[in-house]
Amino acid sequence: MGRSRISPEAPTADGHGSPGSHRATRAKARAGRETRAGYAFLAPWLVGFFGLTIGPMLYSLYLSFTKYNIFSPPRWIGFDNYVRLFTQDPVFIKSVKSTLQYVLVGTPIKLAAALGIALLLNYFSRGSGFFRSAFYAPSLIGASVSVAIVWRAMFGTDGPVDNALSVFGLDLGGWVGNVDLAIPMMVILSVWEFGAPMVIFLAGLKEIPAELYEAAEVDGAGAVRKFVSVTVPMLSSVIFFNLLLETIRAFQVFGSAFIISNGTGSPGGRLNFITLYMYKRGFADMQMGYAAAIAWVVVVFAALVAVILFRSSRSWVHYAGDNR
């Protein structure tokens, strides 16, 4: 698998500048045919893109400037929703804080676990297949309602986690109802799903040329030095990719927080993640305009994170072929 950057093949200008208008017209006709075929094949995607993504996005942007409860038509109120969110809605502020805590603490831990265990699995290739599968499985089901129900039981009062910790003299009680432990519990759930980024790391590790390690050894590098000077730089594009995708994903956590808190976001609003808050405002209180404004705040947050990551990536991400 090549490591080319994302870019579609550039449209060719075959025929342009060629002598003889006859050939030029034929090329033009061919380009026309190609374009028609292209749009025919792309038709379902185009309908989806405009009808279910771009159109609704613009609609929700409009709604975010209105007061709308479905039953009477939307009423334009300018920036009121946004002003209210940031100045008069402590629940929203708290929701943002909880979400950021979850995202900014959970994602690095999850990726560190994924990378660490990928390195461990990469140490031997024989026998690692079983472990790779066992570690990957949770990432397929982690977001399901079933697992959320299990999590609530595992971390509840007198649940297996509580009991296990009591053996070591740690009487924390149930995590589910504890204001300080609710977010850590969600972080553990997120870390439990480290399998997906781990598999991506493993594929990246396999692409690092062995010569680099050999050269480093010749220069007398130890294990740590090889990790820092060979593995990390060679893996940086994969680290970047995982960081970007997992961060955006973490912002979208919904089902597990909903189930574990019974749709309330308790204890103390710690599980009232921004998605859950938006859901409650939109679908329980029917404040569609307000909920749309919350959604746009999330988009701006996610975009900011993406921009920061892309900016910073210039200094630490190396692509194969770059002379750096």
Next chain:
Amino acid sequence: MSDTQTPDTQTLEAQAPDAQTPAAPAVGRRWRRLGGPRHNPAATIAWFVILLGLTVVMLYPLIWLGFSTFKPSSEFGRNTSLLPWDPSFDNFRKIIRGIAGVPLWRYFANSALVASLAVVGTLLSASLAAYAFARIRFRGLGVFFAAMIGTLLLPFHVVIIPQYLIFNQLGLIDTYVPLVLGKFLATDAFFVFLMVQFVRNIPRDLDEAARIDGAGHPRIFWSVILPLLRPALITSAIFSFIWAWNDFLAPLIYLTSPSNYTLPVALRLFNDATSTSDYGATVAASFVALVPVLLFFLFFQRFLIQGMATQGMKG
């Protein structure tokens, strides 16, 4: 399922951080393949023990769930051991009788229908789009490709409310249309991207040969690309099935009558209504909901893991 990657020297050398300079390459290669002298036995054992311990921790929630399905409701909160005191099939009997007056098989069938439609829609629409992006040169290609990549990163929040309002306006609430329409329109960029990557690796000579024989794009797509795309199609089918099966938010918003519920929403109902009185049944239903996903995983894990790995290799 077995380990799929074939160990070659290159990977093995890259994998041996403690390796010294190879003395006799051929022998060294073989030894290393066997986990030979380059790894001392103590390190090998430590490696194995650490990973085994981690496996137990990772799988414990599932093991706990499996055993708990046989615990009568009265034991929850009292029996703290993994094993039930008085194992019984009562929980299963209860869920077969039903949640909210609807038997469990009905939710199961609803989920299976939605997930199957999601698979069909995804395979059709994503493969068409991928062919266009990877093989046809047309005006606007660059812009749309960038837009498709952009939607990979778009938080879904922003379309939930407007989509709900649109489907509400169209009178499609409490139908499966809102749940599956997007799948037929390739709105999940993950699958389009996965297939684009795959099509790009199919040699263009094959297209050219078909074109010389007079085949147009539809023919090339159908007879050349699609058969070779099989592994990516299988990966996409399994992922789209599992994601649709697990999806919670969309059915929660769009489905209003219990007889139309998919499993996750039904579970939520069960969880709310009976969590204090009938914990055992909730646990058993949760377990049943996971079984198809786990079966898919057991049989198709090679495709799932490769699909995931490919995703990261776009650089």
